[in-house]
Amino acid sequence: MKIICVARNYAEHAKELKNEIPDAPVIFIKPDTAFKRKKQPFFLPDFSKDMHYETEIVLRICKNGKNISEAFANNYFDAVTTGIDFTARDLQQELKKKGWPWEIAKGFDGSACVGDFLPKSQFDDLKNLNFCMYKNKVLTQKGNTGDMIFPFEKIISYASKFFTLLKGDLIFTGTPVGVGPVTFNDHIECFVEDESVLEFDVK
């Protein structure tokens, strides 16, 4: 299983990190060892002093595909959830400054937290899907898929030009504005619409 992620897919978030709005999806990959199950705690690694949450809608790929056209991309995922793309922001900024790949700041063990998947058929309009994250019971980040620069179909089509999609792969579709730090003992809970799909502690 591979985890494909999209960076800078919400204009307001790109601006908050002083990044340009991209003209094609900005893609990176997390290895399968980054996957963290729902209830497992997230352990703060010792190589970062500025660990950020990025709350994102995650798609579950349901069949294999290569060079998928946007018109058929919807057939390639069957479920959605909310996840956290944990990012060692201090490390990432250092790497970006040097022009180096940022994989170690994004793809480390446990950095891809994935909630319980909900069948996409339960939602009327995937282009108007609300999702959010509560930190210590306080609403901390929220988004709506209508604000994405590149919609699900575009991401699937574009990513599948370079990486054959396999059943079980996951796609993190980008974070809205409002990223920020987590600290020891924070409690995180994520929702798709009104449904709680992910809950864990930071340790």
Ligand code: MG
């Ligand atoms: Mg992200």
